[in-house]
Amino acid sequence: MQNLAVALQNSERLFDENEIDSAIRRIAVDVRNDYAGPRPVYLSVMHGGMLFASRLSLAVGVDLEFDYLHATRYRGATTGSGLAWLHRPATPLEGRRVLIADDILDEGHTLKAVRDWCEDQGALDVRVAVLCVKNHDRRVPDIEADYIALEVPDRYVYGYGMDFHEQGRNLPGIYALR
Template structure:
């Protein structure tokens, strides 16, 4: 079976949030985080790869402009592995930085049902993190989110459709699009 190319679906995809909207949302989130992280050691800023990378990078720059220093690490845990539906969580890389007693800020692209983010947050807590907060570019609007996970910092809401761009992929394509799109309904 031949995979569907992004170039075949993008012309009919719906633009959900423009680059300007996303950049404004990231600036707002940075203000919120800066207000919450005043003083003390720099938070441990963990990017959830691959999807979280574009958002996390832009947010880190915005936080730096506001005078908030960060200590960087990353993790790679996925349930999708190039598919459009999730399976069992696979850990591809765990952070190397000790978390005991630290304030941890997780940065990811989207909070959909929350299985992955919940497992990541619980793992950070199991490592002794003193406080774990979640920043996401987007939250999908539906009633299927698992209990026990929410994002303290949210950029935008997206509809309950397959979305891609700005870190989110369509069959491992389109993560570097500077906007969020949804497949044709």
């Protein structure tokens, strides 16, 4: 198992908790404006999106119907493989507006598969909110985030929900390996 303390020594903090909170409050205004009206289904992507989704839901200030999903390509690794569904939402999505909250949009394979699945379930509208988007040109076609709190460099990032070998998700900042 990789050592989190060693990783932290070889990393730089990109954003502290105050900067993250400020960025989340900023996008919450847009979400609030876009989701006035019928109560949307709010899907947190586990495990990485949990902290961001919780904080965003508090800042949005509109009533949301909570559910979650757990789909992963990583399973503790640093590179992805095929998508594995560990839990699908129990809330019917047909005819509903859906907001997916996740930790990061990197290449986009997982978020695209999740968004497409929601659309296949009959969701009226599916939007994506992410804590971070990674700056690179490897994104799969037809996936973008509608709400982006922060941009991060094309490096391995962790903290605030994102893991370093299943460690460090509860760090109150976002870190990047050097």
